Amino acid sequence: MTCDIVIRNGHVVDPATGTDGVKTIGILGNQIVEGAEAGKASVSEVDAAGCYVFPGLVDHHAHLFYGASEFCVKPETCLPFGVTAMVDPGTAGSANFDSFYQNIIVGSIPRIRAYISVNPGGLYGREYHTHYDASLLSPGRMSYQNIKAIFEKYPEQLLGLKLMLSTANVGDQGIEILEATLRLADEIGCRVCVHTTDMSITAADVAGRLRPGDIYCHCFTCTDGRSILDEAGRVRPEVLDARRRGVIFDAANGTFHYDHEVAEAAIAQGFPPDVLGSDIVIYAANMGHKVRSLPFLMSKYRNVGMDLPSVVRMVTQTPARLMGMEGEIGTLAPGAFADVAIFKWKEAKAYFEDAKSTYRETDRLLVPQMTIADGKIVYCQVDFNNGL
Incomplete structure (x- = not known):
């Protein structure tokens, strides 16, 4: 042939x-x-x-609403990294997803699927935290109806709802808004992706409520000593049970969402991430020691001790399945x-930095x-x- x-x-x-x-x-x-x-x-x-x-690599967590959010990258930025498909984790909300679709998704070379933020305006800046509470997702509210309408308009593009559970966003209403988001997701028939850094509630609170297919995002984060590990350094029973139920754990590395000690302990206990998203943003692409690129992060997980096929699976087969594109992307079949x-693989002395500015060396x-x-x-x- x-x-x-x-x-x-x-x-x-x-x-x-x-x-x-x-x-x-x-x-x-x-x-x-x-x-x-x-x-x-x-x-x-x-x-x-x-x-x-x-x-072709699939980046399961990349902020792509370039021009509408101050920290997003253009999708094509990641082509030199081997990335050919991407998932945007809710940078846009119901008020601006039309713009995201028309201005970014339609013309993108990498294939894009997306979550939509429960906040109508999405994530428009690194230092601007929109506060919202559970009433935002009440059936009588406009935001509730608009989210449902967007899912009806873009059924092929949208994977689910994105919820930022940071205290800056939800205050002490973490459980209430999580449960409200899950109820709306049940009605729509979609997943929920939960940002778990800087929460006022615990990993057990979140993991115990998520459903099969939901995404526990930033699974190796550690805020004020709170993480997926218990006081003895063991993966929490609620987290283990969530994985058994089919909850997906995304490393979603980012600049502030990875802790060496948490990741190393969890992986040593047989708890690697299901998917490896970069959480790439404009101030972390191609620079520094925290994110840089998806292959840089793949190198980090290989350095921790994961075998290469397992690392590759996290950025090909598994995210392709979560995008509903198994057999179409994420494989060379x-x-x-x-x-x-x-x-x-090139010999190179390099460093991997975590959110606490501690380092691990690789060769x-x-x-x-x-x-x-x-x-x-x-x-x-x-x-x-x-x-x-």
């Missing part, structure tokens, strides 16, 4: 198909195809010797969209070499595949 692009000699890691070894990948149009081994490429032969070949990310990083989105090469490292 003649393909448009053939990727040869690379070590393919695709948890969705169980692939972990050298394999040839063929692309025709915007799809992965079979029979590439003996075929030729009409557009590009890619020699991935010494590299890892992953499905024949018939899937041709989204591919090629990386090298290697995953470095992006090429990104293919929807069958098109959209990024290539200057010294990779010379002669392309």
